[in-house]
Every structure is written in C-alpha cells, then in structure tokens.
C-alpha cells in the first residue's frame with residue numbers, strides 16, 4: 348500500500364524553538380523523516396512524500412505548497428484507495444507498528460497522537476477527508492461517524508509519540524538509536540535525572556549552544 352508522508356521543512360517544528368535554532372530544527376526534522384522512511388523500507392509498503400518544496404530524496408514525491416489539510420485532501424481526491432497517511436515526526440516508529448496499522452479492516456484506522464492529534468491514518472473509503480490540527484483525532488472520529496464509517500484505533504506508544512515539544516525529545520533519546528536520536532546525541536543532548544522530582548529529562552551540553 349502507498350504511505351503518504353506530509354513533510355514541510357521550510358519552518359519546521361517551531362514548538363522546538365526554545366531548544367533548537369531554525370537550522371537545527373530543519374536538520375532534526377529531516378532526521379525524523381529518515382527514521383520514518385527507514386522503517387517503511389523494511390515493509391512491503393511504498394512511501395510517497397507530500398512536500399511543500401522540491402526535495403532531493405529518491406522516494407516518490409508530490410510537491411504542493413498548500414496547507415497540510417488542503418494538500419492531503421487534494422491528494423486523497425485523486426489517489427487510489429486504500430492509502431495510509433503517516434506523519435514524519437514519528438522517530439520511534441518501527442516496521443512492526445507500521446504493519447499493525449494495516450491489520451484493521453474497518454474503513455478508517457487511526458493512530459492517535461498523545462495530545463489529541465492524528466499521527467497515522469489508513470483510509471479505505473472515498474467519503475473520508477482530513478481536518479488536521481487541534482484535537483484532530485476526535486474530529487476525524489466524528490467525521491467518520493457522520494459518514495457511517497467504522498473506525499479502528501491503532502493504540503501504539505510508538506505511533507503516538509510525535510515529537511512536538513522539548514519534553515518529547517526525552518522519548519527519542521530513551522527509545523531510539525535511529526537518525527533523530529543520533530542527531531540529538533551528536534548535538535549534545537543526553538539523558539538527565541531532575542534532582543527535585545527524580546523525573547527523566549534531556550539536557551544539552553553547554554558546548555553545544557543553539558545560538
């Protein structure tokens with residue numbers, strides 16, 4: 348099956364601005380995309396990048412500079428079904444969880460993100476369209492219900508872990524050895540135990556200042 352991966356690397360991951368400058372956010376977003384593509388390559392599915400600007404990557408590419416929702420819906424209106432949509436900021440994803448995503452037979456499968464987003468979708472019915480941002484998981488479930496489409500939830504920690512905010516970096520360093528984790532380690536990020544709370548966090552080496 349084709350897996351569409353929307354990717355906009357013009358001004359990516361703005362919520363990581365407190366810890367990464369623009370150049371670093373672009374490198375890190377690109378590393379996360381590499382992890383997602385590496386996982387897909389270990390499956391029989393075919394990646395298809397939906398990008399906002401041309402890319403040198405060797406995968407099948409569609410360039411569309413419209414907003415995320417508009418570009419994905421345009422793609423859905425013309426593509427063959429079923430199709431999957433997988434976000435690029437899921438560096439913990441593995442071939443096994445990608446395969447699991449396809450194991451449900453309902454018209455719609457959704458892997459929700461922590462915080463209410465929609466990290467992955469499998470769409471088998473043409474009456475479905477996307478509406479990203481906010482609590483899009485709930486919106487997508489409601490949209491499916493209003494079209495009488497059954498939904499399966501793919502409940503996966505790895506697919507739920509989208510990297511949006513500085514605290515999410517901890518999950519990457521803890522649970523991955525891929526390109527994004529390597530980028531973080533190379534750029535001075537390591538695990539830390541907070542003295543007061545005993546909670547695990549990441550800290551950045553002082554010699555790796557983001558300025």
Ligand SMILES: Nc1nc2c(ncn2[C@@H]2O[C@H](COP(=O)(O)OP(=O)(O)OP(=O)(O)O)[C@@H](O)[C@H]2O)c(=O)[nH]1
Pocket residue numbers: 352353354355356358359360361362363397398399411412413414415418434435436509511
């Ligand atoms: N093609 C396309 N992809 C997008 C667009 N906006 C976001 N994406 C991709 O959609 C996925 C989820 O996006 P977000 O989590 O909001 O990531 P982001 O926009 O880079 O991060 P923030 O600036 O922090 O919101 C990622 O794979 C992004 O690269 C867009 O306008 N067009």
Ligand SMILES: C[C@H](OP(=O)(O)O)C(=O)O
Pocket residue numbers: 415460462463464465466478479480481482483484509511
């Ligand atoms: C695209 C958006 O991502 P988030 O902002 O939740 O990471 C969503 O999943 O609706």
